[in-house]
Amino acid sequence: MTTTTPDHGNRPIVLGVDREPGPAATAWAADAADRRGLPLRLVHAVPSAAREFRPADEGRYHKALRERADEALDRAAAEARARHPGLAITTVVEEDVPAPALCRESAHASLVVLGTRRLSRVAQVLSLASVTVPVSAQARCPVVVVPGPEHITQDPLSVVVGVDGSPAAANAVRFALGLAAERRADLRAVRVRQRSPFDRTDPLTVEAELRRELVAGTAGLHALHPEVRLTHEVVHGHPVEELARASEHALAVVVGRRGEGGFTGMRMGSVPHGLLRRARCPVITVPAPPDDGR
Numbered sequence: 001m002t003t004t005t006p007d008h009g010n011r012p013i014v015l016g017v018d019r020e021p022g023p024a025a026t027a028w029a030a031d032a033a034d035r036r037g038l039p040l041r042l043v044h045a046v047p048s049a050a051r052e053f054r055p056a057d058e059g060r061y062h063k064a065l066r067e068r069a070d071e072a073l074d075r076a077a078a079e080a081r082a083r084h085p086g087l088a089i090t091t092v093v094e095e096d097v098p099a100p101a102l103c104r105e106s107a108h109a110s111l112v113v114l115g116t117r118r119l120s121r122v123a124q125v126l127s128l129a130s131v132t133v134p135v136s137a138q139a140r141c142p143v144v145v146v147p148g149p150e151h152i153t154q155d156p157l158s159v160v161v162g163v164d165g166s167p168a169a170a171n172a173v174r175f176a177l178g179l180a181a182e183r184r185a186d187l188r189a190v191r192v193r194q195r196s197p198f199d200r201t202d203p204l205t206v207e208a209e210l211r212r213e214l215v216a217g218t219a220g221l222h223a224l225h226p227e228v229r230l231t232h233e234v235v236h237g238h239p240v241e242e243l244a245r246a247s248e249h250a251l252a253v254v255v256g257r258r259g260e261g262g263f264t265g266m267r268m269g270s271v272p273h274g275l276l277r278r279a280r281c282p283v284i285t286v287p288a289p290p291d292d293g294r
Contacts, residue, residue: 011110011141012041016102016131017076019068022115025146028282029113030080030087032144035182038110039088042076044069045101046093069093099134106139113144116276126189132276136285138259140173144252146282150172151249156229157185160247161254162239162258163214164191167289170258173221175286176254181225183251189218189232190246192239203236210234240274247275 013036015029033040046065073091081289094101106112113288136143161176163169173189180187191214193206214232222230235242248252255272258290 010038011108012039014043014109014112015042015076015080016112016114017042017044017072018115018131018137019072022146023079024148024150025113025115026076026079027083028144028146028150029111030042030083031281032111032113033080034084036110039090040080041087041105042073042080042091042104043105044073044091044093045096045098047097048095056119066093068121069183079231079239084229098131099138102135103138104129104139106135106141106143108137111142111144112139113146116145116147134275136272136283139285140287142284142286144162144282144284145276147280151281152251154249157183158185158188158250159185159252159254160188160190160241160243162192162256163189163217164239164256165213165217166256166258166288168258168269168286170217170221170256171289172254172256172284172286173218174224175284176252177221177225177228177230179252179254179284185251186229186231188246188250189214189216189230190243191232191234192242193234194237194238207234208238212261239271243271243275244278244280247279247281250281252284253279254284254286256288258287258288 013029013033015026030040046069063173070093071288073093074134077089077091080087094105102112103113112135114132114135126228132145136145159180161173163173179185191210193210195203211232213235214234218230218232222228235246243255245254251274255275257272258269272283275283
């Protein structure tokens with residue numbers, strides 16, 4: 001049954017459609033649009049003729065790209081309608097490189113949903129086919145990267161959110177609570193401590209303090225969705241590895257976006273960047289609040 005979620009207004013859920021649309025990403029986007037009572041907007045980007053250095057057959061090449069775009073959009077729309085026949089769906093072909101086109105779409109979207117090809121780290125930076133990293137790094141709304149079918153066999157269902165005490169993490173907790181409420185799932189708030197070899201502080205004392213901070217930092221937000229069962233976990237290790245491990249059987253792992261993204265030069269952060277390659281469930285990157293250095 002479709003229900004309207006007030007927090008999302010009427011902004012559509014945008015699905016980035018590749019030449020071969022991923023069925024898992026299409027299903028995720030269609031299900032989310034149906035649950036929230038929102039339209040689904042399918043977007044495929046085709047580089048403009050001016051970007052293609054093919055002087056001999058420029059017209060024919062660009063026409064072929066447009067035809068393939070229409071075919072991919074038609075397939076994705078058919079898959080979405082098969083899951084939810086009453087869903088409002090629009091299809092759009094953008095004349096641009098995919099990442100910039102989807103970032104523009106994000107300004108008027110409630111979510112952007114993407115599949116993933118699991119490109120290598122270098123290919124993510126250098127290839128025009130790279131979409132997940134630049135869109136997750138620059139979008140104006142949360143971005144969901146779907147690597148495969150959801151983990152829905154666990155009881156109870158759960159969502160994982162990474163928390164580090166920053167404003168960006170608080171935004172991620174707010175989003176994760178809403179998602180958990182929507183999916184009738186538990187929420188696991190996880191704080192990861194990466195201990196230095198030269199750290200001589202008492203680990204039990206530090207863990208207790210971090211747990212207190214974690215509970216205090218999520219208490220006010222939890223009041224927005226008191227029906228969600230919220231647990232707090234402090235673990236030791238590398239943040240990417242530990243969050244990926246925590247999310248192995250989760251519906252999604254949610255992280256905030258802040259800081260410069262290493263050698264990519266984008267506003268991403270190493271943890272969300274690493275999770276895009278390591279997590280086996282959907283990774284949701286939530287932008288920082290507007291006053292968090294943006």
